[in-house]
Amino acid sequence: MLSLIGWLFSLAAAVCATILATAAGQPTLQMLAAAGVCLVLAVLAIRDHENLKAIGAPNGAVASSTARYLGLVWAWAALSVLFTYVFIIDKQWHEWWQFFIGFTFAAVASVGFANLLDRDRAAGRTDDTLVRVGRVLVQAQLIGMIAGIISLFVDNKFPRAETHADWAGCNIFFFGALAIAAISVDALRSRARV
Secondary structure, eight states: OOOHHHHHHHHHHHHHHHHHHHHTTOHHHHHHHHHHHHHHHHHHHHHHHHHHHHTTOOHHHHHHHHHHHHHHHHHHHHHHHHHIIIIIOOSOOTTHHHHHHHHHHHHHHHHHHHHHHHHHHHTTOOOHHHHHHHHHHHHHHHHHHHHHHHHHHHTTOSSOOTTSTTHHHHHHHHHHHHHHHHHHHHHHHHHHHO
């Protein structure tokens, strides 16, 4: 499982890769950076699920891992949007702060949920109700991400031309949604087999 130092390092590296690619002024490079970051985060989460399953970890451990990695993706998206629209892109995208607040809330809620599960496990107990609530929340996030991805295509926001101020945000949202969906599907599949 990802330690706090590892989590913070992963977050810093992911945000730096994304904002440096954005600063280069190459939309394709920023899209590739966002895709690469999200691919790495999803693979790390899936590997962690596999490792937990291999050692026979309880459902609470898988749920905690899932919440922590989902929080990592949400935090990456929030900070990438913040730095991109405050420091990098000159064009004004007036809605950026709304996405920043939403992504930040999801990140804090995910990490808080992971901490609740970890506290229970450290005390030697498993709250099955909390694990079930986590499963429902993961299912809801999965449905939300699928709807979000579809809406990006329906609204012609992905891929987005650089002439639109929200082009970088759309890339972050699209690949972040894919990562969250992949982590969620794997977590639901992993828990079903435990």
